[in-house]
Amino acid sequence: xxxxxxxxxxxxxxxxxxxxxxxxxxxxxxxxxxxxxxxxxxxxxxxxxxxxxxxxxxxxxxxxxxxxxxxxxxxxxxxxxxxxxxxxxxxxxxxxxxxxxxxxxxxxxxxxxxxxxxxxxxxxxxxxxxxxxxxxxxxxxxxxxxxxxxxxxxxxxxxxxxxxxxxxxxxxxxxxxxxxxxxxxxxxxxxxxxxxx
Amino acid sequence: xxxxxxxxxxxxxxxxxxxxxxxxxxxxxxxxxxxxxxxxxxxxxxxxxxxxxxxxxxxxxxxxxxxxxxxxxxxxxxxxxxxxxxxxxxxxxxxxxxxxxxxxxxxxxxxxxxxxxxxxxxxxxxxxxxx
Numbered sequence: 001x002x003x004x005x006x007x008x009x010x011x012x013x014x015x016x017x018x019x020x021x022x023x024x025x026x027x028x029x030x031x032x033x034x035x036x037x038x039x040x041x042x043x044x045x046x047x048x049x050x051x052x053x054x055x056x057x058x059x060x061x062x063x064x065x066x067x068x069x070x071x072x073x074x075x076x077x078x079x080x081x082x083x084x085x086x087x088x089x090x091x092x093x094x095x096x097x098x099x100x101x102x103x104x105x106x107x108x109x110x111x112x113x114x115x116x117x118x119x120x121x122x123x124x125x126x127x128x129x130x131x132x133x134x135x136x137x138x139x140x141x142x143x144x145x146x147x148x149x150x151x152x153x154x155x156x157x158x159x160x161x162x163x164x165x166x167x168x169x170x171x172x173x174x175x176x177x178x179x180x181x182x183x184x185x186x187x188x189x190x191x192x193x194x195x196x197x
Numbered sequence: 198x199x200x201x202x203x204x205x206x207x208x209x210x211x212x213x214x215x216x217x218x219x220x221x222x223x224x225x226x227x228x229x230x231x232x233x234x235x236x237x238x239x240x241x242x243x244x245x246x247x248x249x250x251x252x253x254x255x256x257x258x259x260x261x262x263x264x265x266x267x268x269x270x271x272x273x274x275x276x277x278x279x280x281x282x283x284x285x286x287x288x289x290x291x292x293x294x295x296x297x298x299x300x301x302x303x304x305x306x307x308x309x310x311x312x313x314x315x316x317x318x319x320x321x322x323x324x325x326x327x328x
Contacts, residue, residue: 008292009249010249010250010265010268011248011249011250011267011268011271012268033315039205039207039294039296040207040209041209042209042292043268044209044252044253044254044292045252047256047264047290048254051254051256051262052277060251094249094250094294095205095249095294118314122268124268124269125268128246128247128282129247131249132246132296133247165318
């Protein structure tokens with residue numbers, strides 16, 4: 001069982017990207033499970049994914065990077081024993097710190113063949129987020145296997161260059177891909193790099 | 198690093214919407230778009246520096262479903278999905294997460310933002326929660 005974490009700040013396009021990747025994996029006859037985490041006690045993304053034909057396991061009322069770490073581990077073990085999927089797609093809450101999440105996953109009991117982390121950066125809000133939440137931007141870059149700059153259709157080339165400069169300054173050499181999850185631009189390439197299909 | 202949950206305030210609500218028999222899917226989507234625009238307008242006055250997200254999902258069963266979200270004050274809501282024909286009723290879920298805003302203000306903004314033509318009936322199992 002392999003794990004794909006799709007992280008990023010609130011509203012960065014995680015659910016939209018997850019839906020596209022999930023459909024690609026299902027189309028390739030891969031068995032998947034999806035875990036949605038929200039800090040609130042009422043979920044919306046789970047309902048949306050279910051209406052779009054993707055059943056979801058829910059972890060609500062806290063964050064999988066801290067308060068619900070144990071619940072996530074238990075859920076992964078249940079999924080492993082009951083569903084035995086090829087891939088588990090995890091969407092942490094939009095205030096999760098993926099670095100903390102990945103550290104806890106690597107020390108967990110579920111047998112994971114691989115953990116791949118895609119972290120989304122929201123291009124139109126990047127400068128605002130970098131001002132208010134600078135440590136989170138750094139965490140998104142350093143904890144990612146692939147950094148995805150999303151919503152590039154909503155910004156100009158200069159904005160993308162500035163985002164790439166910030167990523168370079170953080171200096172961990174992660175691969176960076178520009179995409180638009182909404183339209184599907186470059187999502188095939190992202191899936192190929194992240195999942196290998 | 199500590200996740201900055203403490204600076205965010207969340208409000209989630211669920212409503213049952215019984216539509217007028219003359220209201221078609223496009224009219225319902227327009228009213229839902231107004232809801233998001235109204236929440237944005239309210240937050241412009243009372244909200245913090247950053248919107249986490251404002252999301253809604255309206256499920257009309259066999260008539261389809263529509264989702265919308267905004268993350269910026271200047272963003273125009275773009276519906277995803279469709280409501281076919283003349284939907285009779287919708288299950289509406291609205292989720293708002295904003296930074297540095299009083300919870301009471303957020304709850305009031307959402308309640309005032311609901312367009313009257315939707316005749317919303319509150320069915321939510323939470324009236325808002327502070328994170």
